[in-house]
Amino acid sequence: MTPDLAVATDLPWLHAVVLGVVQGLTEFLPISSSAHLRIVAALAGWDDPGAAFTAVVQIGTELAVLVYFRHDILRIVGAVLRWIRHPRSHPDADARIGWLVIIGTLPIAILGLLLQHQIESTFRDLRLVAANLILFGLLLGLADRFAAQTKNLDELTTRRGITLGFAQALALLPGVSRSGGTITVGLLIGFRRDVAARYAFLLAVPAVLASGLFELKDIGSTSAAPPIAATALATLVSFVVGLAVITWLMRYIATKTFGAFVVYRVTLGIVVIALVATGALNPHAGPTF
Incomplete structure (x- = not known):
């Protein structure tokens, strides 16, 4: 076993804590948590x-x-259950949002299964990650600057819900950002900044939980897989940090634009490309599990 591979299989506690902090800091910000986990490592x-x-x-x-x-989630789940018990009644706004979250989860679920090999290999190339950071950062900036941003969540239709579902599926590409992709399309459709963010976070819940539970089978399954204890620690850290970040972000976007995040994404993408171009960073650094 090479020294580098030993680091990967052991996943030291310090690495787990750092990666947990990175995940918590970047999941809700429109800057791509998967890209940051990849780049930081x-x-x-x-x-x-x-x-x-x-x-x-x-x-x-x-x-x-x-x-x-x-x-919000308890209210939405309750509304969906009431509608299931009385299907002849017209679903209220909360029930409609609940069904649209379910429908909007299908694109990422289906594409995630179809592209599983690419997600675990090709898509993690740092050059592609950097390009996604730049391209989708610029798209977010344009949407934030020029979109109307007048619609509320009660104006979410089936067509818009499906469109946002496909936007979320773009996050299968590290560097796009699950929240960033959904928020960008939400802004282009005309939703307010805070409304687009709120729906992006609600839409992500079933997809992320399903993906995480599906991948649990690979944690600690072999000597080359991430160990269970260190992964659990990173998950706990990401929860604590993530709760603080989402609380801050929802207050921030009530009065501020996404401009700072756009600048950060583009800058980081350029830095990664420069490091790869000069040979300082291997675009395939580290074997994937």
């Missing part, structure tokens, strides 16, 4: 934590969503 000289580790650690941040939006 590569810059630190650690092996790529892999798609399975990334998916499972995201469970922590989705638990933060459940806590932060607990009143």
Whole structure:
């Protein structure tokens, strides 16, 4: 076993804590948590934590969503259950949102299964990650600057819900950002900044939880897989940090634009491309699990 591979299989506690903090800090900001987990590990000289580790650690941040939006989620789930019991009644706004979240989850679920091999290999190339950071950062900036931003969540139609579902599916590409992709399209459709963000977080819950639970089978399954204890620690850290970040972000976007995040994405993408171009960073640094 080479020294580098030993680092990957052991996944030291410090690495787990750092990656958990990175996940918590970046999941809700429109800057791509999967890209940051990939880039931080590569810059630190650690092996790529892999798609399975990334998916499972995201469970922590989705638990933060459940806590932060607990009143909204309970209300929506209750409305859906009431409509199921009385299907002849017209679904109210909360029930409609609940069904649209379910429908909007289908694109990422189907494409995630079809593209599983690419997600775990080709899509994690740092050059592609950097290009996605730049391109989708610029798209977010344009949408934030020029979109009307007048619609509320009660104006979410089936067509718009499906469109936002496909926008979320773009996050299968590290560097796009699950929240960033959904928010960008939400803004282009005409939703207000805070409304687009709120729906993006609600839409992500079933997809992220399902993905994380699906990938749990690969945690600790072999000597080359991320160990269970370290992954659990990273997940716990991501929950604590993520809850603080989502609380801050929802207050921030009530009065501020996404401009700072656009500048950050583009700058980071350029830096990664420069490091790869000069040979300072291997675009395939670290084997994936």
